[in-house]
Amino acid sequence: MPKIAELMREPDEGELDYFKSNPNVTGMAADDNRIILNPYSKLSKAQQDGVALNEYSRIIMRTNPQFAPNFVLSDEQTKFLDSNTYKDAPEQDRMATIAARLLSNDPSAGTPTIDQLKFVNKLQEYINKE
Numbered sequence: 001m002p003k004i005a006e007l008m009r010e011p012d013e014g015e016l017d018y019f020k021s022n023p024n025v026t027g028m029a030a031d032d033n034r035i036i037l038n039p040y041s042k043l044s045k046a047q048q049d050g051v052a053l054n055e056y057s058r059i060i061m062r063t064n065p066q067f068a069p070n071f072v073l074s075d076e077q078t079k080f081l082d083s084n085t086y087k088d089a090p091e092q093d094r095m096a097t098i099a100a101r102l103l104s105n106d107p108s109a110g111t112p113t114i115d116q117l118k119f120v121n122k123l124q125e126y127i128n129k130e
Contacts, residue, residue: 001064001130004035004056011036027051029058054104057123061096067123069095071115080110099123 019038027037035055061067081094101109102120
C-alpha cells in the first residue's frame with residue numbers, strides 16, 4: 001500500500017465544485033483511491049493531516065478485504081450517522097466512517113466499543129508497518 005503522501009492529489013473540476021457546495025466536507029477518498037482535501041476548508045495543517053489519515057484508512061478498508069469493518073455500531077453512532085449524509089449509506093460505509101474517525105481521533109465517531117477499538121488497533125498496526 002502506498003504511503004499517504006503518495007495517494008494525495010489535487011481535486012478535479014467536478015470535485016472542486018462539490019467541495020465549494022459542501023464546505024463541511026473536508027476531504028474524501030476519491031473513487032480512484034486517491035486522497036483529496038477540500039481547498040476551501042479552513043483547517044489547520046494538523047487538522048488536514050487528520051483528514052488525510054481518515055481518508056487513507058478508508059482506502060485501506062475499501063481495497064483490503066481483511067480490513068473490511070465487521071463490528072456493530074452503537075446507538076450513539078447510528079444516531080449520528082442517521083443525522084447526516086450517511087443516513088442512506090450502505091452499512092459497510094457507515095462502519096468504515098466510524099472506524100476512520102476513531103483512527104484519526106475525530107470526536108464525532110462517538111464512544112467506541114471494545115470490538116471497534118480492536119478493529120482500529122489492527123488497522124493502526126497495518127498502517128504503522130507501511
